[in-house]
Amino acid sequence: MADWSDLTNDVLEYIARLLSFPDHCRFSAVCRNWRSVSKWRRYPPAPQLPWLVLDEESDTRKRKFYSLSESKHYSIDIPELHGRYICGSSHGWLFAVDIKITGILINPFTRECYELPPFPAFSENTNVTTLIEKVPSDYIEGPRDYTFKEMQTLVVFKAILSHDPKERSDFTAMILFGQKNSPAFWRPGDSSWTLMVNCPTYRMEDVLYFKGNFYVVSSMNVVHVVDFVPEPKLTVVGPEIWEGCVALQKYLVDFNGSMLLIQRFCEEAPENKSNTVDFDVIKPNLEKNCFYYWDDMDDCALFLSRNSSIFVHSNDFSMCKKNSIYFTHLTQSFSADEFGCHDLGIYDMIDEKISPFFSLEVFPPKVGSPVWITPNPW
Structure with missing residues (x-):
């Protein structure tokens, strides 16, 4: 019988480029030679179905992910995400805010990370040891106090990237922040976020990088x-x-x-x-x-949440419903009653009906809004 570890690299590369992200991880764990091929790839990865980024386990603080292609969840220890609120996903990277209202940009599967400057209206002198802090009027209307835990979910509504930082070092990050979801941008090397000089008085709903422009x-x-x-x-x-x-x-x-x-x-x-x-x-x-x-998306599926737009060709994935929109709950509320993400499912554009893709009874997310992410470990 032939020794599988002796397969030539060109054969192994052909096999590896057909694998999903979980199978690719298993492939790389077989032996040293297979791991070397998985790390030194000269081929584009296979199309990947997005994963759902959930909250963290209360006892281990591991971050929970849901693999749509396998209909199963994974718990991954990512210390950089402990206690952080996910407010965006783009090109396989996550934007996360901690209890001190500081942000990071991280690839959860490689743990490459960028520290982000203080968000607009927050300075480095903010007293983060105080449990209750007056919220700047730029963020919330009405006279009241908010805890920093509450502020985690309110500062940034959405964040996206122009490019994958692994492919281009001159990428731009764009956020929608504050009460009106005002846009602001940051580039590596900048010491602060830059705001628009003419932000409208009405609320912004979403941001997209499209053909070289935001x-x-x-x-x-x-x-x-x-x-x-x-x-x-x-x-x-x-x-x-x-x-x-x-x-x-x-x-x-x-x-x-x-x-x-x-x-x-x-x-x-x-x-x-x-x-x-x-x-x-x-x-x-x-x-x-x-x-x-x-009323027809050419047999494709869209994935909507606080992520950059993601669509896949359903012909590439037998478990993916064509002409459909996979959506998750969106909230900037910090009410315990509204956490729990009850509103998520698949909208069929042909029959205009909604069906579940995820059992909340089996594995309920408890905090914030689940975010779609396409694994990008390569």
Whole structure:
């Protein structure tokens, strides 16, 4: 019988490039030769289904992940994420905020990490030893005190990257922060975040890096582009889509080189919760200043949360439902009653029905909003 450890590198590379991330980890653990091939790859990785990033285990503080392709969860010890709140995911990296309201950018599968500067309106002199702190008016309306634990979930609504830091060192990070989800950006080497000089008074809903530019969409369905020169500002790029302004959440998505605006509609549920009931998919045409509705995504699936837009071809994954939107609950609330992420599922664009992909009874997330991430260990 042939010795599997003696397979030539070209054969091993061919096998390895067909593997999912969990199988790739198992492949690399077989022997020294296979591990060497898995580390020194000269081929693009196989398409990967996103994982769901959940909360941490209370006793071990390990971070919990849910693998959609295997319908199982993993607990991974990532000390850099202990006690941190996940507020964004992009190119396989996570943005996380700790109890001192400081942020990091980390690849959870390689543990490469960037320390981020203090968020806007927070200085290095903030008294983090005080349990209760007055919140700057830039963040929350109304006179009240908030604990730092509460502030973890309120400072940054979403964060994304322009590029994978492993591929380009000149990447840009963009966040939506504060009461109005105002955009601000940071680049490696910067000592602080840079704000737009003309932030609108209304709330921003989402941010997207698309064809070399950052775009944001407001609660009024107005799409803006970020102009960096001569000074960073927002410029309206039509059309103004007035339909659906009552949607709970709006998303900007890069779908095969086309910009899509996804609108998510909810209805009230018991205990001050809400349940998603419908989605609208709109394609804005920025050049012709018009838009139209989509009802077919070419057998693809979208994954929506606080992550950069992710879509996969369902033909690559037999367990993935085509023409569908996989979504998770979004909240910036710190009420214990609203933690628990009750609202997540799969929206079928053909029959307009919602079905579960994850059993909360078996493995309930308890804190914050689960985030999709595409494993990027290579």
